[in-house]
Amino acid sequence: MKYKIIPVTPFQQNCTLLWCEETKQAVIVDPGGEPAILSKTIDDLGLTLVKVLLTHGHLDHVGAASKMARRYTVPIVGPHKDDAFLLETLAEQSARFGLEHCTAFVPDRWLDEGDTVKFGNVELQVRHTPGHTPGHVIFFSESTRLASVGDVLFAGGIGRTDFPRGDYQALISSIRNKLWPLGNDVQFIPGHGPMSTFGEERMTNPFVADRT
Ligand SMILES: [Zn+2]
Ligand SMILES: [Zn+2]
Numbered sequence: 001m002k003y004k005i006i007p008v009t010p011f012q013q014n015c016t017l018l019w020c021e022e023t024k025q026a027v028i029v030d031p032g033g034e035p036a037i038l039s040k041t042i043d044d045l046g047l048t049l050v051k052v053l054l055t056h057g058h059l060d061h062v063g064a065a066s067k068m069a070r071r072y073t074v075p076i077v078g079p080h081k082d083d084a085f086l087l088e089t090l091a092e093q094s095a096r097f098g099l100e101h102c103t104a105f106v107p108d109r110w111l112d113e114g115d116t117v118k119f120g121n122v123e124l125q126v127r128h129t130p131g132h133t134p135g136h137v138i139f140f141s142e143s144t145r146l147a148s149v150g151d152v153l154f155a156g157g158i159g160r161t162d163f164p165r166g167d168y169q170a171l172i173s174s175i176r177n178k179l180w181p182l183g184n185d186v187q188f189i190p191g192h193g194p195m196s197t198f199g200e201e202r203m204t205n206p207f208v209a210d211r212t
Contacts, residue, residue, distance in 0.1 A: 001018055001019065001020060001021070001122045001141050001143070001144045001146070002018070002019055002021055003016055003017065003018050003019075003146065003189065004016070004017045004041065004045070005189060005195075006034075006037065006038060006041055008031070008032045008033045008034040008037065008038070008060075008064070009032045009033040009034065009060045009063065009099060010099070011032070011060040011192065012192060013030060013032040013033075013060040013061055013191055013192060014030070014189055014190065014191055014192060014193075015028065015029065015030050015031050015032055015034075015038060016028070016029045016030065016148055016189050017029075017038075017041060017042065017045070017047070018119075018122070018124075018139075018141075018148070019045070019047050019119075019120070019122075020119060020120025020121050020122045022120060022121055023048075023120035023121060024046060024047050024048055024120070025047070025048050025050045025119045025120035025122075026042060026045075026047035026048060026049050026050065026119065027049070027050060027051040027052070027053050027117070027119050027124075028042070028049060028051075028052055028053065028068060029053045029054075029055065029139065029148045029189075030053070030054060030055055030061040030062070030148075030150065030191065031052060031062070031063070031064040031065055031067075031068045032059070032060040032061045032062065032063045032064060033060070033063040033064050033099065033100060034064065035064040035067045035068055035071070038064065038068060039068075039071060042072075049068070049072040049074055050074055050119050050120075051074050051075055051076075051077050051117065051119060052065050052068050052069050052074060052075070052076045052077065053077050053078050053117060053124075053139060053148075054076065054077070054078040054079045054107065055078065055079055055136060055137055055138060055139070055148065055149070055150030055151070055152075055191065056079045056083050056086070056132065056133040056135060056136040056137070056150050056151065057079055057083035057084075057085075057086025057087045057133060057135060058086060058093070058133065058151070058163075059090060059093040059094055059097060059099060059102060060097075060099070061150065061151075061191065062087065062090070062102070063090075063094070063099060063100065063102045065105065066102075066103070066105045069108075075107075075108035075109060076105065076107040076108050076109075077107060077108065077109045077111065077117055078107060078109070078110070078111040078117075078126075078137050079107075079110070079111060079133075079135045079136060079137050080110060080111055080112060080128050080130075080134075080135035080136070080137050081110040081135060082130065082133075082134035082135030083133050083134065083135025083136070084106075084135070085164075085165070086133060086135075086164075087104060087105060087106065087107070088104050089104070090102040090103060090104050090105070091103055091104060111126045111128075111137050112126070112128060113126065113127060113128040114126065117139065122141065123141075123142075124139040124140060124141055125139070125140045125141075125142060126138070126139060126140075127140065127178045127179075128178075129149075129152050129174035129175075129178050129179070130167065130170045130171075130174060131152065131159065131161060131166065131167050131168070131169075131170040131171020131172070131173070131174045131175075132150070132151045132152055132159030132160065132161060132163070132166060132171055133151075133163065133165065133166070134165045134167070134170075136150060136151070136152060136159075136174075137150075138150060138152060138178070138179070140182055140186070145183065145185055145186050145187060146186065146187050146188070146189070147179070147182060147186050147187070147188040147189070147198075148188070148189045149179065149188045149189065149190055149191070150190070150191045151190070151191040151192070152171065152174060152175060152179065152190075153175055153179060153188065153190060153201060153205075153208070154190040154191070154192060154193050154196075155190065155193055155194045155195065155196035155200075155201070156196075156201075156204070156205060156206070157193075157205070157207065158171060158172075158175065158205070158207045158208060159171055159191075172207070172208060175208050176208065179198055180198055180202060182198065183198065183199075184197065184198055184199030184202060185197065185198075185199060186198045186199075
């Protein structure tokens, strides 16, 4: 599996293309905005988009999901249904944050702990990781040792829990009990900012390092 990070929106959200090298089938994780740039990247790389994947329901992660799904006639997959309340209020979110208007939508498939998502010869594992939002999920490629973790964990930081239905203890538990067991060698793409590894964060992250 290969990947390319495309920062979008004024929040510089790390929209990520993942694709199968053999079949060129691709998924796009968290298309938060700027669909023209995303489409150009997909076309320039010669990829066939087969799914839109969402980690959680915040506007900067889902703003272009409907547009991309319609343009390529592909399903929207994820997040967990506990984020339905966020997807129902996208119009209000876009007005509040001054971002391009986004209408409410319902994904074609909700995800849950233990689910898998397939494209080409690639299989991603799904973990339900509440805390930043109640319906947050992450995607993990066991063979590539790569995780797409949305706003659960950042290099040197963790997701905010001061948004509606945020839960600090749940977030810490998600990181320690759902992410760390995947392995210290796993590289992760966070929702914002640079990549890191779980092992590095277990040593140095001021919020969730093993010694804290
Ligand atoms: Zn978020
Ligand atoms: Zn975010």
